[in-house]
Amino acid sequence: MLKKNDKYSMSALWHCVALLCMALLTSSCQLSAPEVTPADDAATSVVTENFIAPVLFNTDWEFSASDQDRSWQAIAVEKSWQKVSLPHSARMEPKIVNNQWQGFAWYRKKLQPNPAWNGKQVYVDFEAAMNAAEVWLNGKKLSAHLGGYLPFSVQLPLLNAGDDNWLYVKLDNRDSAVTGPKPLKLLDFNTYGGIYRNVWLRAENTTHISDAVAANKVASGGVFVSYPQVSASAAQVQVKTHVLTGATTAGVQLTQNLYWGEQLVGSVQSELVAPSTALNGKASLEVELEATQQLNLLRPHLWSPAAPNLYRLETLVFEGGKLVDKEINKIGVREFKFVDNRLYINGKQSFLRGVNRHQEYPYVGYALSDAAQYRDAEKIKAAGFDYVRLSHYPHAKAFMNAADELGLVLLDSILGWQYVNETPEFTAQVLQTCRDLIRRDRNHASVLAWECSLNESWMQESLIDQFTQIVHEEYPGANVYSAGWQEYGYDIFLQARQHRLEHYKKPTKPYVVSEYGDWEYYAMNAGLQQDSWQNLLQADRSSRQLLSDGEKRLQQQARNIAEAHNDNFNTPAFADGFWVMFDYNRGYADDLESSGIMSIDRLPKFSYYFYQSQRDANDYAGPLVGNKKVSEKTADSIKANTENRQQNNSGYMVFMATHWQANSALSFPIYTNAERVEIYLNGKLLGESVLESNLGNLPHPPHHFTLPAFATGELKAVAYAKGKPVAEQRVQTPGAPAKLVLSVDASSIPPQAGRNDVVFVRAMLQDAAGHNARINSEPVSFALTGDAELLSPVQVNTEDGIASALVRLGSDLRGVKISAHYKNIHAQTLSLANE
Secondary structure (H helix, E strand, O other): OOOOHHHHHHHHHHHHHHHHHHEEEEEOOOOOOOOOOOOHHHHHHHEEEEEOOOOOOOOOOEEEEHHHHHHHHHHOOOOOEEEOOOOOOOOOOOOOOOOOOOOOEEEEEOOOOOOOHHHEEEEEEEEEEEEEEEEOOOOOOEEEEEOOOOOEEEEEEOOOOOHHHHHHEEEEEEOOOOOOOOOOOOOOOOOOOOOOOOOEEEOOOOOOOOOOOOOOOOOOEEEEEEEEHHHHHHHHEEEEEEEEEEEEOOOEEEEEEEEEEEEEEEEEEEEEEEOOOOOOOOOEEEEEEEEEEEEEOOOOOEEEEOEOEEEEEEEEEEOOOOOOOOEEHHHHHHEEEEEEEEEEEEEOOOOEEEEEEOOEEEEOOOOHHHHHHHHHHHHHOOOOOOEEEOOOOHHHHOHHHHHHOOOEEEEEEOOOOOOEEEEOOHHHHHHHHHHHHHHHHHHOOOOEEEEEEOOOOOOHHHHHHHHHHHHHOOOOOOOOOEEEEOOOOEEEEEEEOOOOOOOOOOOOOOOOEEOOOHHHOOOOOOOOOHHHOOOOOHHHHHHOOOHHHHHHHHHHHHHHHHHHHHHHHHOOOOEEEEEEEOOEOOOOOOOOEOOOOOOOOOOOOOHHHHHHHHHHHHHHHHEEEEEEOOOOOHHOHHHHHHHHHHHOOOOOOOOEOOOOOOOOEEEEEEEEEEEEEEEOOOOOOEEEEEEHHHHOOOOOEEEEEEEEOOOOOEEEEEEOOOOOOOOOEEOOOOOOOOOOEEEOOOOOOOOOOOOOOOOEEEEEEEEOOOEEEEOOOOOOEEEEEEEEOOOOOOEEEEEEOOOEEEEOOOOOOOOOEEEEOOOEEEEEEEEEEOO
């Protein structure tokens, strides 16, 4: 969705849409770019009619950090400022974070008055900053904000003409009893630091659409879209708009235009009459106007995980006949409804196969580019998931925009993890966080429910009552749901298989298996105090397996997951969420939490292919965008870095969970969504795989096959459906490393210059025939030239034959070249400009 308090993500998201249109669709795309595109810096503000589009405010910042608190006067004369661009992490961390930095981070940026700002109200909008923030201009404190995951806005006073105007931001990411969660040394994830998301500058006319969060109004502020009626034959789109204007106005007209592709499918206009006083009854130079308008659609293109159709809603504000503000939202018309505790999406009963996600990258922590956020969403969709729990905090708008486009249903969460502080300050903070979360995200088609709940925490019923009341106050109407960790009070009950002592067999409300597949295979403790580490199970039985742990342990992880996922169907759950999509760091541990189905470097484990096999072939190839089928690249986006290329793009897949080496087990699982699989060794048919009959709840239970003996060569699986071969996979016994091949992480979003993008560069050790050598813990050295920075160490160890370097891009891809070597083997140089 694109909106003004999200004009924030216009540029990056529309770039993603354009790339999807060009690279993924087999015919012309029906999505069109907005007329107003944000520029990259305030100096290049784009004026259209009588208003200015918001601009990215990410470049030309300076940074300084200290373990000690310092006054503004002391920091102003600091000599050691470092030039940085946003998003930015307060410290580059090692891959395994065992002592995350906490302290005080200062950012500053020089401002020059822009003549285009004359007569306008100038705001700086922060998508997020960790954790307690103060904003200063020319030595005067303007604002303070508490909480590291949600946006806040600061209005700038008049700037000094001809002088240097310095904007300072002070951040404190130390443990907070008011925001929680647990202190870092006891926390199961890292919170990192810095201005790690985008910052935007907007110059508004006196008459303008308010910011949805900054307005701080119940069920109002900005543009609020809801759907009182949804069916296949007709739908109502209700748009509530909050406009700020001066006490003296020439008359304000509000227009809503709704587009399907380039076709205008609905329009409505209203005249807004400004009262003589503000809506709060106090005389003011600023007056609030509100209007609720309705658009009616016949035979609407409905949004769902299988068909994430998006309309473009343009909200236009005119004053005295001049266009003075414009906001664009990408909206999805859909209905989430529960009947007998079962989920119906647009009238169709649905089960959501899902996963939890932490937003962390190696080295940079939370400081991901919008493009990197999109790539994560694409990997989740390609893995076979339709649902993501945003654990355990609000995630970036860029990720949510991607979920809207790709068809990922979201459970949207406030910050929380095994921590409750019953002070008034804490209560006020978490309640306001719930309101701000809903105000930020309410127009996203992907959001199913609001997890205004302190994760894995026992809360007083009075607090739960306030949370659920806020959800329904902020989003009034039917089919709006709160979700929480206690059965009392919430509309949806969340319970983790890994914590429960018995199944939730007699539901009184809709139920989600919120987490499963990890903790119950890691410790015998079914409780919540995970940092106690009591009664740990043997490592080879655990689901926590690194990509480098070898095929036996990767098979064990996948076996655990299949068993747990199968067991979830014994409950009345309408959705489940595996823990977790990507490996991540923990504040209380000196190793990676490795239950991810992909490594922290975003490389797939065997369990990735188990989930991919659970999607039916007829919806595997990807979602609909603008009523056009997304073809192979989204569904196939991971395979470029593996040897699991399928024979065709029919939607069928097959994967043998073996590396077929001399020490490989002769019996191994096979994951497929086809009907049967034949196994060949060096061209000779050995027989058919056998279905795992004890996992009969699964849509597509795993197969297994046992060979009589090992023989060096090629193992091939051929999958059949309706009597015809539909997919195949080949695994070759690897030889000694003979060459090193470089590639960029597979995605429909290529490396983005000028956006502080971070991308993985892969170096695969291959044998003479071009097969992955499957060698772990071997050092590969990387070298980089051009306008880019190597964020990972120069030397990186291989995992499953691949060394992954993380590169941050500058403003120009031309001249950015990467090389690598291993012992006496050198890779061909990779030019990012050609990727």
